[in-house]
Amino acid sequence: MKTWVEKRDSEKKHKVKINPKSWADMPAGIKMLIPTPIIVDTYVNQIPIGTFKQVKDLRKEMANDYSANMSCPMVTGICLRIVSESSYEEFGLGIKKITPFWRIVDPKSKLAAKLTCGIDFIVKNQNKEKIIIN
Numbered sequence: 624m625k626t627w628v629e630k631r632d633s634e635k636k637h638k639v640k641i642n643p644k645s646w647a648d649m650p651a652g653i654k655m656l657i658p659t660p661i662i663v664d665t666y667v668n669q670i671p672i673g674t675f676k677q678v679k680d681l682r683k684e685m686a687n688d689y690s691a692n693m694s695c696p697m698v699t700g701i702c703l704r705i706v707s708e709s710s711y712e713e714f715g716l717g718i719k720k721i722t723p724f725w726r727i728v729d730p731k732s733k734l735a736a737k738l739t740c741g742i743d744f745i746v747k748n749q750n751k752e753k754i755i756i757n
Contacts, residue, residue, distance in 0.1 A: 627709035631660040639691045648679070653692035658685055660709075663702035670726040673752045678703065681727060703727065704734060711740040725749050729756055 638657040645651045666685055670676050682694035707724040714721050725748040728735050735742050749756075 627705060627712045630705045631664055631709040633660065635659045635661075637662055637689065639689060642693075647696045649693050649696075654686075654690065656686045656689045656691040656694040657698050658689075658694055658702055660702045660705040662689075663699065664706045664709075664722055667703075667706055667722050667724055667727055670723065672723075673754060674726060675729075675749070675754045675756050676727050678727060700734065704737065707734070707738050707740070711738065711744070714740075723748070723752075726752075726754065 637659050640655050640657060642649050642651055642653050642655040649655060662685060663681075666681055678696075678699065682696065682699050685699075686692055686694045703724070706722055707728055710722040710724050725745045728738070728745055730742045730745045730749070735745055738745070
C-alpha cells in the first residue's frame with residue numbers, strides 16, 4: 624500500500640475538461656481543472672502564515688492559472704485529503720517544514736473529521752498562527 628507521501632508525489636498529470644453537466648457550483652460547458660495532489664500542495668504552501676483560505680477560493684485560483692473556469696470540487700477535496708495526510712505523515716517523521724494544511728482545512732469540515740491528525744492538531748496550529756476563520 625502506498626504512503627500518503629507517495630500518493631501526493633505521484634507523477635499524475637492534471638487535465639482540463641469541459642464539464643459535461645451542471646453539478647456542485649459548476650454549470651455545464653465550463654472548462655474544469657482536474658488538479659493533482661502536487662498542484663494542490665504547491666498552492667497550499669503559498670498560503671501566508673496566519674491566513675485562512677476558503678477551498679472555493681483555492682479552486683478558482685488554481686483554475687485561473689491552468690486556463691480553466693473552476694477546479695473540480697470532488698478531486699480538489701481528494702487532493703486536499705492526500706496533502707493533509709502526507710503533511711501529517713511527515714510531521715510524524717520529525718520533518719520540520721510540512722505543508723500548512725491547517726490554513727485551508729476548516730476544523731468544522733467533513734474533511735477535518737476524517738484526518739488522522741484529528742481536529743485538535745488543526746485547531747492548535749491555527750491558534751499558534753492566530754488564524755480566524757470567517
